[in-house]
Amino acid sequence: MLTAVRSTFTPGLNTLPAAGTADDKIQAYNFRMTMTNSAKWRKPLPTTPPPGYDVADYEVLLRFMAANPTKVSFFDYFKADAFYTANGESKFDVNNRAGPAAPSTDFLGRNWDYPLASYSAREAIWKAHWNWIVGMLYLMQHGTDPRIPAALKTNCLSWGFVSDHYFSPHENDTVGMNPQMYVREALRLDGVAKLLxxxxxxxxxxxxxxxxxxxxxxxxxxxxHAIQYIALEKTAGVWIVASEGGxxxxxxxxxxxxxxxxxxxxxxxxxxxxxxxxxxxxxxxxxxxxxxxxxxxxxxxxxxxxxxxxxxxxxxxxxxxxxxxxxxxxxxxxxxxxxxxxxxxxxxxx
Incomplete structure (x- = not known):
């Protein structure tokens, strides 16, 4: 989860290159999900974890929950914008909750190989991103870690996929899965001129x-969007987890x-x-x-x-x-x- 260390107080621990140093890292990808909290349209999310699920992968999220026990709404963890509303019930485009907020659907640091990867390797990256998000939703609805606020689990259980969207998935996809991963940035042209x-x-x-x-x-x-999670010595002897690159x-x-x-x-x-x-x-x-x-x-x-x-x-x-x-x-x-x-x-x- 953590890919670098940044410290001006303990320079010997620092592994983050100086600002402006070139690298091949890219901003995070995710899936934009179509979801609802309407009983009329809701298709419940899986009650079992996705392949490869490991609760340890969500440690940053769990620590955030422990530090913010009053954040008990789906909207505290996801950017959800209504794109259709009828009779007070809505369907939402669900995206990463960016900024100084909770860890969300962006799978930081797990897409760096995507631009030059083979099609088979891209398929694996694609599926890992989907499983990351489904695993996060599973944790928030059915997780047993005591750091998950009970009210948050109750609120998140009212959410699911929209029953009339993505019900006929592509090969290797699942029902409810958006057919397009959000590839925010990959290969770019080296053209006649470069815009800075x-x-x-x-x-x-x-x-x-x-x-x-x-x-x-x-x-x-x-x-x-952010590129990676790092360990940051914010003040002398005080360490936090920070997202870097956003x-x-x-x-x-x-x-x-x-x-x-x-x-x-x-x-x-x-x-x-x-x-x-x-x-x-x-x-x-x-x-x-x-x-x-x-x-x-x-x-x-x-x-x-x-x-x-x-x-x-x-x-x-x-x-x-x-x-x-x-x-x-x-x-x-x-x-x-x-x-x-x-x-x-x-x-x-x-």
Whole structure:
């Protein structure tokens, strides 16, 4: 569970590299679950633990419960947002409860091998993540450890999967299991240009340093879920368990948006001349954390499709600078709009 030690008081114990040191660790993955506390829709969770279950894996969670005996609600441990409500009963999207809160569904430190893993190894990582979450739910509903508040068990027992979701699972999946693990970050492009976090802190009215060939707008803060649990000597002789690597840093400017340039979606000519990358951007970990959200990715995909069409129509490489102006004009003119589709926002200053 713990993968490093950080101490300024006892330097000889320190194993955490200095801030800014490169590594191959990535922010945690989980599954977004569809759950409910409505008796009408609830499918009870398993009453037996998942394969590989070991209560010792949840020691950090149990210590948190012991230190916070008044946290006795499902919502104290999970981020649950209602996406459908009828007659006072709701179905919820259940995600990791981030920030200085309880250990939650993120499986910290167990996904680092995923980007370069084989398909079979990825399948094992995938299943381990699901079992981690199901094991956590089992512990909170049926665990016998005295540190689990009785009121929390009672509250959690009212929750289950939604009976009309994921009832016909993929091969190797189980009923109620979301068919997609939340891979927040994996491989990224090493492209024509690289977007850095320092670029995203520019104030209003600045011209982006990479280019004004905007294909989308970043409108999420520089975000990363935690990467690992560490032992931290908070004060001399006082040790705590801390999650390390999580962040939420605002973008520069009053509107909280930043132009995403074409070049960070474009491979180097020596690598590929007829393709773009719409999600795994050529960006640092920090900048990618801001550019990875759905609406940015949707507009990026639409823009890149239009630019690709210009390149193909004119028999140009995808790196040709002549592709962008015509594609931008077409996009802003909404020439290929779907019904009621808004005109894209493709600002060229911050």
């Amino acid at each position: 976090g320092t670029e995203l802190t520019r104030g209003d009215g600045g011209v982006p340093s990479i280019s004004t060939n905007t294909v989308s707008m970043i409108s999420y803060f520089m975000d990363s 962040m939420a840093v605002d973008l520069g400017g009053s509107d909280g948006m930043f132009p995403l340039p074409l070049e960070v979606c474009t491979p180097k000519p020596g690598d590929c001349t007829n393709g773009f990358v719409s999600f795994g951007l050529s960006a640092s970990h920090v900048a990618f954390g801001a550019g990875r959200m759905e609406f940015t990715a949707m507009q990026t995909g639409q823009s890149l499709g239009q630019i690709a069409a210009e390149a193909i129509k004119n028999n140009r490489t995808f790196q040709d600078p002549a592709n962008y102006p015509a594609a931008r004009t077409a996009l802003l003119a909404n020439a290929f709009a779907l019904t009621n589709e808004p005109v894209p926002i493709l600002a060229q200053t911050t």
